[in-house]
Amino acid sequence: MSRYKSLELFKFGVYVTIPVLLVGAIVYRPENLEAIIRNCLVTGGNGFLGQHLVAQLADSGEYEVTVFDIRPPVIPFPGVKYITGDLTKEVDVDAACKGKNVVFHCATAAPTAANAANLKLMDAVNVQGTRSVVEACARHGVSRLVYTSSASVVFDGSPLVKVDESTPYAARHMDYYTGTKAQGEVAVLAANGRGGLRTLALRPSGIFGEHDTLLVPSVASNAARGKLKYIIGSGRNCMDWTYAGNGLGYPRPSVRLPFHLVFFIALLMQYVILPLLAPFKKIDSDFTPFRIKLASVDRTFSCEAAKRELGYRPAVSLDEGLRRTLASFQHLRRGVGGARPKST
Structure with a gap:
């Protein structure tokens, strides 16, 4: 060996x-x-x-x-x-x-x-x-x-x-x-x-x-709720991950939104609206300035x-990794029922 x-x-x-x-x-x-x-x-x-x-x-x-x-x-x-x-x-x-x-x-x-x-x-x-x-x-x-x-x-x-x-x-x-x-x-x-x-x-x-419990389930859940229709900014930024939602049968984002508007709303949510609502209702939200930045700027x-x-060489190609990942999340495919809209 x-x-x-x-x-x-x-x-x-x-x-x-x-x-x-x-x-x-x-x-x-x-x-x-x-x-x-x-x-x-x-x-x-x-x-x-x-x-x-x-x-x-x-x-x-x-x-x-x-x-x-x-x-x-x-x-x-x-x-x-x-x-x-x-x-x-x-x-x-x-x-x-x-x-x-x-x-x-x-x-x-x-x-x-x-x-x-x-x-x-x-x-x-x-x-x-x-x-x-x-x-x-x-x-x-x-x-x-x-x-x-x-x-x-x-x-x-x-x-x-x-x-x-x-x-x-x-x-x-x-x-x-x-x-x-x-x-x-x-x-x-x-x-x-x-x-x-x-x-x-x-x-x-x-x-x-x-076994992913964060990225893929979140993408599928948000897609099922119709929350992945939007492209923030130009949509041309490069990221070090792949949009797995495509393989689960949900439509690609198609509605463009200006970055500064969405980022301002996220700031407002995190620092004004959620703190004001906190004494009355606990709200868990992933609509944060950090997430908006992740979705809109280059990160490679x-x-x-x-x-x-270390002699590192990827043993599994990106395409093969995506195929294996999607195969393990078939229960979240559109129409199957695993990613139904949830109340927010």
């Missing part, structure tokens, strides 16, 4: 149009990692990204895999050990990291509409929880810590075209979640070289695939560092 196989687990199962930005103070090439990545911990291993990573690690037959998640698995992978624990509890994190060679930190408080206003949760999980993982890794002699960050940590709403790891953090993040991911990344990278620990941050953009990234340092 080629030694490069030891790092192919980063690229199987999850489909990313421009795969990853690779951030790390010291990069260790695959030929230096032959014997150390054997006993693995995957935090958030029962989530969307984590399930794909766990599947590839387990299927390889070369790794002892432990999953640490606040939720039990829906369908456990054979041979994988599962630990139910809370990332915000240091004692749980410490016990999970003990005896591991490598930790893949995938757990996160996702930016769902329900979580968007829960700033304490995002801080506790994405910042404090990540720091607990770092401390536990250093304390127990873990060799490698791989952190799943976000390409959005460099996004301030301005267009990004083929940017790389040299791009600085956004001076002002578009939402609270992204700010917490940046803080977590800083903590991970700062620990590089501490007591033999080597750290790495991956910044994926536009992840989609089977270079993965040359991952190719150069």
